[in-house]
Amino acid sequence: MAKSRKLEDLTADFNQIRHDPTSEAGIATLHQILKSKHAIIVAQVAQLIGEFEMQSFVPELVSAFGRFMLNAKDSDPGCRAKQAIAETLYRLNYSDETPFLQGIHHVQLEPVWGGQVDTAPRLRGTCALGLVRMNYSQVMVELADLLADPESEARIGAARAIAYSGSDQGIPLLRLRVKVGDTAPVLSECLIALLSLAPIPSLPLVQDLLYYYTEQDSPESLEKAEAIALALAESRRPEAFEILQDWWKQVNDRDVRRTGLLAIATLRYDMALEFLFSLVEEGTAIDARDAIKALSIYQHDISLWKRVRQLADQRQDSVKVE
Structure with a gap:
């Protein structure tokens, strides 16, 4: 009961200062909460610090991040605190790779009915962005590993981080990922990244994949074809119209044809x-x-x-x- 009251007290204090966190009382409350063991309220504080860009709290955020890495599934169920802290450190341009490397490698298996689930893939993706932003020297090695992560959400995070990097070094990694194959959402993000980094050289690959998955004619492959069409549309490339138009004319599935027209409309x-x-x-x-x-x-x-x-x-x- 004492633990519950303590969390309730912290939450009440936080609610009183959340609209003016830079006041003397607000700063004192934020310091107090960041030292607490209650991940759920620390996550809210970290988010607020990021919104108000309160740089002075960075050392305490880093300390809290490390603390919630210990006995992680019990100290921070669902990775809420670590995720919020990583997002804030990224937003505040934190330039020490230590927490981002911890986060990109962190796997947090938590019990669910019938087994376990990893609650950290989003954290791994956020930390990938942090490493890109700070120009970490081995970031492409980390992104290559993340692009092979067992969790699709983490692979999506890797693709977005590669696109954010703007580096040609990411192009072969993305091409390998889409050629090996993946889920529709991951394929989409990888192709969006490729069309951002190397639009003209990537168009033939995207076109080949579009026809390949359409010809497989299974529900799963058609879902991938639809995702590829929408990724192509998101490129806003004028060359994409002819590809989509020719492909649409050859498609028989009604739902896929409908998606094809939406992709064409999205080109604008x-x-x-x-x-x-x-x-x-x-x-x-x-x-x-x-x-x-x-x-x-x-x-x-x-x-x-x-x-x-x-x-x-x-x-x-x-x-x-x-």
Whole structure:
């Protein structure tokens, strides 16, 4: 009961100063909480320190991070405190690699019904970003290892960190990852990173993967094809329109075709929009409805949405804009 009251007291104190943490009372309260063993309230404090960019608390954050690394699954269930601290250290441009290296290597297995779950993959990804930001000399070695992490969330974090690095050294790592294969979300992040680092050289690879997974024609492979199409669209490259248009014309699965049109709409190029307008005007009823759905991301654009309505109204069938 004493432990519960202590946490409740700390929470009450924190709630009183959270809107003015730089006051004398606020600073004293933050110091007190950072020394506590209650991870859940330390996580909230770390986040607040980051929001107010209170650099003076960095040494205490680092100390708390190390403390919650000890007996981690009991001292910090779910990695809440360590995650919040890592995010704040990253935000405050902390330049010592020690906590980030600890975090990128940390695996925290916690019991769940029927087994265990690793609660630290997000932490590993955040620490990867921290190492990139501080230009850690061996960061690509760490990112290569993280790109092979058993947890997909950590591999996604690695891909994002490689993109953030802006380094050509990350290109072969990403190409290897997508050629080996992975889940749809990881493939998507790796391709987004590749198209950011090396857009033109990466387009043939993306196109090959798009057709490869489409031809496999299983639910899992089609999900990957959809993810690749959306990653290609996110590149905003004009060359992507022709790839997506040609691919869409060869796809038979209705859901995948719908995703293809959404990808084309996401490109935000005039040619892409004109293609969708032509489907609304002259396409089959199914394609027209899917094109309208894809174009609905532009409903805030009054003139564009007005044109969509006009084209739909000119049709002689039941296709209408709701």
